[in-house]
Amino acid sequence: MISRKKIFYPISEPLHQYLRLYHQELTLPVSYDDLKYYAESIPLLDKFGKDTLWETVIYPQSEITRVHDHIKVIYAKLKAAGDLKALNHLYIERIDYCTFGNSHPYRIKIVNKYNDVYDYFYIKTADASRVYGLELEQLLSPNPVHYLCDGNTLVEEHIAGIPGDQFLKLIPRRPEYNLKRIAKEFVKFNERCFLRLLGDMRAYNFVFIITPDFDDYKFFIRAIDFDQQFYEGSKNIYLPQFFKENYPFVELVQKHLNPEVVQQYQQEERAVIARRIREERYRLRDLRDVLVKDKISTPEKIQQLGHELALHYDDPVFARCKSMGEIIDRSLKRVLIRTHTKGIKIG
Numbered sequence: 001m002i003s004r005k006k007i008f009y010p011i012s013e014p015l016h017q018y019l020r021l022y023h024q025e026l027t028l029p030v031s032y033d034d035l036k037y038y039a040e041s042i043p044l045l046d047k048f049g050k051d052t053l054w055e056t057v058i059y060p061q062s063e064i065t066r067v068h069d070h071i072k073v074i075y076a077k078l079k080a081a082g083d084l085k086a087l088n089h090l091y092i093e094r095i096d097y098c099t100f101g102n103s104h105p106y107r108i109k110i111v112n113k114y115n116d117v118y119d120y121f122y123i124k125t126a127d128a129s130r131v132y133g134l135e136l137e138q139l140l141s142p143n144p145v146h147y148l149c150d151g152n153t154l155v156e157e158h159i160a161g162i163p164g165d166q167f168l169k170l171i172p173r174r175p176e177y178n179l180k181r182i183a184k185e186f187v188k189f190n191e192r193c194f195l196r197l198l199g200d201m202r203a204y205n206f207v208f209i210i211t212p213d214f215d216d217y218k219f220f221i222r223a224i225d226f227d228q229q230f231y232e233g234s235k236n237i238y239l240p241q242f243f244k245e246n247y248p249f250v251e252l253v254q255k256h257l258n259p260e261v262v263q264q265y266q267q268e269e270r271a272v273i274a275r276r277i278r279e280e281r282y283r284l285r286d287l288r289d290v291l292v293k294d295k296i297s298t299p300e301k302i303q304q305l306g307h308e309l310a311l312h313y314d315d316p317v318f319a320r321c322k323s324m325g326e327i328i329d330r331s332l333k334r335v336l337i338r339t340h341t342k343g344i345k346i347g
Contacts, residue, residue, distance in 0.1 A: 006102055006231060007298070009128040011149065014290045019131070019149050022283065026077055028150040030070035032125050035095070035106050037063075044096055054096040054107065068092040071123075075110055078121060078148055078155055089113050102227050103127060103154070120158035128296055130154065133226025135287060136196050136328075139280045140273055143222055159224045161207025168203065168248050182219050183252040187262055189221040190240050191269040195335055197305075197328055199228035199237040203245040230324040231297050233304030235312055274335050284332070291325030302327070 011019075019025035038057035046052050059067050072087045080086060094109040103124035111118040124130075126149050134156070138144045148155040162170065171177060185208075193201050205225040211218045228237065236242040241250050253262065277284060306327055310319035313334065321327045 006129070006227060008102065008125075009294075009296050010152065011126050011128050011131060012290070012294050015128060015131065015294060016149075018286055018290050021286065024135070024147065025149045026082075028077070028148065028153060028155065029073050030067065031151065032106070032123055032153040035067070035123060038095075038097075041097060053100055054098050057095050057097050057106070059095075071095075071108055072110070074123070074148075074155055075108070075119075075121060078146055078157060079119075093118065103130065107158075122156045122158065124154045124156065126152050126154035127227065128294065129229050129231050130226045132287075132291065132296065133198060133223075133229030136198070136229065137223065137226065139284060139287075140196055140276050141192070141222070142220070142272070159207060159222055161209045161222055161224075163224075164203035164206050164208060164221070164249075165245065167208045176217070178216055179252055180256045181216065183249070183256045184265055185219045185221050186240070186246075186249040187253055187257065187265045188269045191266045192273065193223070193240055194235075194238050195270065195273055195331055197230040197238050197324075197331060198223060198226065199230070199232050200225065200243075201240040201246075202243045203249075206240075230305075230328055231301065233297075233301035233308075235305060235308040270335050270338055273332075277332055277336060288325060288329050291328065292323050294323070294325060297324050 016025060035057075037059070039060045041055040041057045044052045044054040044056050068091070069087075071092055072090055073084065075090070076082055076084050076087055089112055090110055091113055092108060093111045096107040096109075098105050098107065105122045105124040108121050108123065109118055110121070131147075131149065131154065134145055134147045138147075145159060146157045171179075171182070189201070189206065193199075201223060206221050206223050209220045209222060211220070230238075232238075240246050241253075257265075302321065302324055305324075306318045306321045309327065309331070310316050315330070315334070317330050318327060321330060
């Protein structure tokens with residue numbers, strides 16, 4: 001069971017220092033708290049007239065220009081290394097506020113007035129768990145995610161793709177999709193989440209990216225929610241296969257892949273992560289030094305997860321871990337051991 005309300009953990013000063021060291025923390029012209037002062041809001045409906053549970057917020061006329069100009073500067077820092085030249089032909093079409101979830105984000109729709117091409121990004125309350133999740137996504141995932149922090153403000157780019165729950169509805173209408181490839185990707189995603197301890201990957205918390213190849217379609221799964229980065233105590237929280245929302249994917253794996261093939265794909269994913277650990281070993285070392293001292297879960301959850309992973313891996317070191325930082329450090333070291341990677345040290 002996932003905790004009904006995850007504890008919010010503010011960013012510690014050592015984590016702020018780490019983010020500044022790696023240029024993830026910059027001074028932003030507007031904060032999350034500044035965006036709270038809108039004049040009114042209206043429900044945002046989808047194209048079928050259904051309430052999306054987002055609200056479009058409207059700022060006082062005297063403030064709109066200032067707020068929009070500052071938000072465009074944030075977008076330039078996020079996407080263009082702070083180059084402001086492109087801002088003249090960008091405008092903010094809409095600012096939406098999410099009424100559910102832990103981070104209560106504002107979603108910004110920004111449009112190029114020359115060709116009407118638009119993009120989204122998010123401004124949220126900075127929770128340490130989410131920042132650690134984004135940082136591990138940056139270091140260990142095939143596709144990095146761009147984000148920035150400033151105090152209690154977190155800015156994230158939009159991760160485009162088809163949400164997993166919508167993709168399930170799409171499969172029966174797309175006979176050209178190779179179900180074995182979909183099953184393969186779910187196995188790899190399942191392994192990736194477990195090794196880095198990213199939890200709560202129910203179907204609506206990840207997206208499918210579909211790439212046409214010359215003779216088939218390729219599929220890739222990306223996480224889009226990082227609130228449950230090594231917070232819960234049950235190891236099954238970190239295995240997407242155990243969520244009922246993902247059972248259709250599990251059934252695809254059982255139907256189309258035999259155990260030997262599943263093990264092959266798991267080993268392939270471990271090998272890829274091992275290479276990334278080697279490439280990012282110095283930054284991972286710095287992150288670990290912050291993590292092992294940071295309070296990002298409860299003692300009970302840390303103890304439970306340590307004991308469950310010790311049984312799972314038959315590795316008593318997990319049971320002796322005193323923090324989530326020590327647990328993830330041990331998990332990543334095991335990746336190196338199991339892939340027989342030599343000469344690599346992460347601490």
